Amino acid sequence: MDSLSTRYLRAKKIPSTACGGCGLGQVHKKILMAMDELALGVGDVVWGSGIGCAGRQTFNTWKGDNFAGTHGRVYAIATGLRLALPEDKKIIITSGDGDAFGIGLSHLLHCARRNVDITVIVADNLGYQSTGGQYGYTTPLGFVSDSSPYGAIEQNWIQNGIDILDVLRAGGATFLARHSSLEGYDAVKSVKAAIKNVGFSLIHFIYPCVSHFGPVSLKTRDIDRIFHWFKGIFEAGGVFGENFKSGIFHDAGNSRPEFASSLRSQRAEVEAGHLR
Amino acid sequence: MTRKEILISGFGGQGIVTAGRILGHASTLQGLSAAMLVSHGTETRGGYVRSQVVISEEAIDSPIVEKPNIFCAMSQAAYNRFFGISRNGVILYDPDLVKRIGPPSPTYLAIHAGAAARELGIPMSANMVMLGAILRTLGMISDECMKDAIAAISPRFTELNLMAFEAGYRT
Amino acid sequence: MRKLFETGNAAITEGAVAAGCNLFAGYPITPATEIAENMSRRLPQTGGFYVQAEDETASLHICIGGALGGLKAMTATSGPGYVLFADPYGWAIGSEIPLVIVNSQRVGPISGITGAPGQGEFYLSRYPTHGGNFETIVLAPNSVQEAFSMTVEAFYLAERFRTPVTLLADQLVTDGWASLSLPENETELNEMGLKVVPRSIHPGPIFYPPTDEIDVPPVVLGQNTGGACSDWTPTEEGYDTEDIEDQMKHANRLIGKILSHRDLIDRHESIYMDDDPEIVLVSYGSPSRVIGSAVKRAREAGMSVGCIRLKSLWPFQDKLFERRAVYLAVELNVDGQLVREVARASRGEVHFLGKCGELPRVSELIEAVDCLCDGCELKSKKWETVVW
Known part of the structure; x- marks a missing residue:
């Protein structure tokens, strides 16, 4: 256990039950590094998680307070929780691509529209890997998975000029970024900016799955080759196209009224008798 | 048995529900129990709005008006639909809106509610004229409770509504 | 007031x-x-x-x-x-x-x-x-x-x-x-007999005690108690577990805490049940209002009838139906739901009168009771007698 883990994570949850070689740990670690640099303590953050690899592996790893939603609903739970918590308490959510971009997309978009002050880390392993490797909303077109044996035919959310981050930006998200778990400090900087935004922030973090996506979709069990492929997604000739870049996608941090604080302000007006 | 059943029915916008609310509120202030069910006929043509009001000195079991002691008809559709169950009670109707069926009877009272309200310059208050006539027939509730209820339910037009109510009470 | x-x-x-x-x-x-x-x-x-x-x-x-x-x-x-x-x-x-x-x-x-x-x-x-x-x-x-x-x-x-x-x-x-x-x-x-319980905060670490006790404060997040709440089966501390023994403890608590303290939950209203009526009408919600009127009128007409109105539905109050009687469940549906529980709990003769979208009339109910008093079959079907 390194010092960050000792400081922030529960000993009972280390080592995690993730597969050997899974990239999720690197995503997790970048969040902790950002917290450390922001000097956040265990009591400053409530940690939520979704379902799937990213949700299950991160649930209750945080030494402080934790919650996990049913599939796709953690964003709605966080909306209610935001109203109950003091404004300086951070809510950080780790969920997966199926959770955020599939079953929970409506709730996620409504969080963006309301500008609920939460930071959503979508840890994306390019499909439904915890159920054995079915295609999802970010599986590259044509790729084979256990439920697309002839190649994924359905348009995904991040290829051919379609981008889920565009959808979220249009929906009102105030901070959006995209990275891979294999990147270095730039990703930590984005997490820091996301947490500092008092509003809806989301970071799309792509990470390698070595148990299903590698063997089935990339047809290799070789971890180096899998990692090499994932490193290439942001480079020229990458599978998602030229416009698929890592970095900050949209930064309108602290530019729109935040959901809970708007409700509080209006309530104060009502209580003061200014609104009837 | 003090249970009284009052059925007020007409079309949307006549204040059928408001009349029922005032009657219920006044009964409550009087220390009586009151209940009201509001229903809307779904037909676009010939539809009706209906307030079923039950007033009693005791707790009210069924809130349904099955045999009204008083039936106040403010549209032909309402009259046609409900006069059958109201034969044993008093039927108040506005002759400008309702053509009576059957022979005249002492239990059929023509209340020129619309005309009276127009005369007062408050055509929207025909329901209050009818309410006055209902109370005159019903008894049970004091003037004071009635006035307090009108003030509570329609605070913006209390004075005008009281005028209309009194006009109806005097008929 | x-x-x-x-x-x-x-x-x-x-x-x-x-x-x-x-x-x-x-x-x-x-x-x-x-x-x-x-x-x-x-x-x-x-x-x-x-x-x-x-x-x-x-x-x-x-x-x-x-x-x-x-x-x-x-x-x-x-x-x-x-x-x-x-x-x-x-x-x-x-x-x-x-x-x-x-x-x-x-x-x-x-x-x-x-x-x-x-x-x-x-x-x-x-x-x-x-x-x-x-x-x-x-x-x-x-x-x-x-x-x-x-x-x-x-x-x-x-x-x-x-x-x-x-x-x-x-x-x-x-x-x-x-x-x-x-x-x-x-x-x-x-x-009015009503009480308000303020929210209390569980201090941890045993957020999910393996017991039937009530008045256990819930997990409240943001208090830095290390609280954990999830959709997975919890250990006593709230960790996600796939241990079947933890699952069993959790399930037993969810059931036991309610059934062991059901005296706080159970509530009903009996009308005219003191003189052992032959016919008992059973209902909840709006239909019970009409039944109240109907039963009074039926008794005035000399019929041996009473009624039970459920104010709490679940857990179901089986003990209310231990007495031998002919039960008539009245509901606002025509497939019969409450009647199935009454049949199960009473083990006796149970009938059903269902209406779809409107309340039964007082006259309709009196007619049904009259019919049952005479030992006649209701026009609606007799509910299958269930013997457990």
């Missing part, structure tokens, strides 16, 4: 406010919309929050989130929304979240008729989610005054039992108007 003439919807709103509700999340649906509208006006006046959710799934999840942060939350809906609660309802049961759910039942199936009363969610309120291994608490008001008092009681039970409580009303109860006495302070509330 304030004397008003109000709807059941307004009474539920005031009951929630009196119980300390400070979060309402809901989605508009007839005939429960008026509760949402009233809450949107009242909660900002009383230090609470109103949220209009994107769908009913979100409504209840937002309530859960608020409750997790220490708020007293409520949502209100009708059948088509209640069925969408399946996912968060299970979450709230499993994680032991206190909150209140109002269902103003309308006639179904599917969207049915929006403005007509129904009683189609009797069993759904017992099994509002998947997976089994739990009990639910369900209260059923039949009047505007009870809509107020039972809302306060629902919050009370939710806190003490650490579980969601459904107030299973119907369109006539919520849309109907009636005289309503509202307490103006806590003393008056207590004089």
Whole structure:
């Protein structure tokens, strides 16, 4: 256990039950590094998680307070929780691509529209890997998975000029970024900016799955080759196209009224008798 | 048995529900129990709005008006639909809106509610004229409770509504 | 005490406010919309929050989130929304979240008729989610005054039992108007026999004790207690587990805490049951109002009849049906739901009178009782006698 883990994570949850070689740990670690640099303590953050690899592996790893939603609903739970918590308490959510971009997309978009002050880390392993490797909303077109044996035919959310981050930006998200778990400090900087935004922030973090996506979709069990492929997604000739870049996608941090604080302000007006 | 059943029915916008609310509120202030069910006929043509009001000195079991002691008809559709169950009670109707069926009877009272309200310059208050006539027939509730209820339910037009109510009470 | 003439919807709103509700999340649906509208006006006046959710799934999840942060939350809906609660309802049961759910039942199936009363969610309120291994608490008001008092009681039970409580009303109860006495302070509330339990905070670390005890504070997040709440089976400390023994302990607690303290939940009203009547009418909600009138008239006509009105539906009160009698269940559905439980619990002769979307008339009920007194078959089918 390194010092960050000792400081922030529960000993009972280390080592995690993730597969050997899974990239999720690197995503997790970048969040902790950002917290450390922001000097956040265990009591400053409530940690939520979704379902799937990213949700299950991160649930209750945080030494402080934790919650996990049913599939796709953690964003709605966080909306209610935001109203109950003091404004300086951070809510950080780790969920997966199926959770955020599939079953929970409506709730996620409504969080963006309301500008609920939460930071959503979508840890994306390019499909439904915890159920054995079915295609999802970010599986590259044509790729084979256990439920697309002839190649994924359905348009995904991040290829051919379609981008889920565009959808979220249009929906009102105030901070959006995209990275891979294999990147270095730039990703930590984005997490820091996301947490500092008092509003809806989301970071799309792509990470390698070595148990299903590698063997089935990339047809290799070789971890180096899998990692090499994932490193290439942001480079020229990458599978998602030229416009698929890592970095900050949209930064309108602290530019729109935040959901809970708007409700509080209006309530104060009502209580003061200014609104009837 | 003090249970009284009052059925007020007409079309949307006549204040059928408001009349029922005032009657219920006044009964409550009087220390009586009151209940009201509001229903809307779904037909676009010939539809009706209906307030079923039950007033009693005791707790009210069924809130349904099955045999009204008083039936106040403010549209032909309402009259046609409900006069059958109201034969044993008093039927108040506005002759400008309702053509009576059957022979005249002492239990059929023509209340020129619309005309009276127009005369007062408050055509929207025909329901209050009818309410006055209902109370005159019903008894049970004091003037004071009635006035307090009108003030509570329609605070913006209390004075005008009281005028209309009194006009109806005097008929 | 304030004397008003109000709807059941307004009474539920005031009951929630009196119980300390400070979060309402809901989605508009007839005939429960008026509760949402009233809450949107009242909660900002009383230090609470109103949220209009994107769908009913979100409504209840937002309530859960608020409750997790220490708020007293409520949502209100009708059948088509209640069925969408399946996912968060299970979450709230499993994680032991206190909150209140109002269902103003309308006639179904599917969207049915929006403005007509129904009683189609009797069993759904017992099994509002998947997976089994739990009990639910369900209260059923039949009047505007009870809509107020039972809302306060629902919050009370939710806190003490650490579980969601459904107030299973119907369109006539919520849309109907009636005289309503509202307490103006806590003393008056207590004089009505009602109590308010403030939210307490579990200090940890044993958030999920493997016992039947009640009055266990719920997990409240943001207090740095190390609280953990999830959709997975929890260990005593709230870690996710796949150990079948933990699953068993958890299930036994969810069931045991309710069944071991059901004296706090069970409530009913018996009318004319002292002289051992031959015929017993059974109902809950709006139909019980008409039955009250019908039974009085039937007795005046010399018939040996009484009635039982259930004020709490779940856990089902089997003991009320131990006496040998001919039971007639009256419901606002024609498939028969309550009647199945009565048949199971009574082991006797049980009949069914169902109406779809409207209340039975007093005359209709008297005719049915008269028919049963003569030993005749009802036109509607005789319910199959169940021997267990």
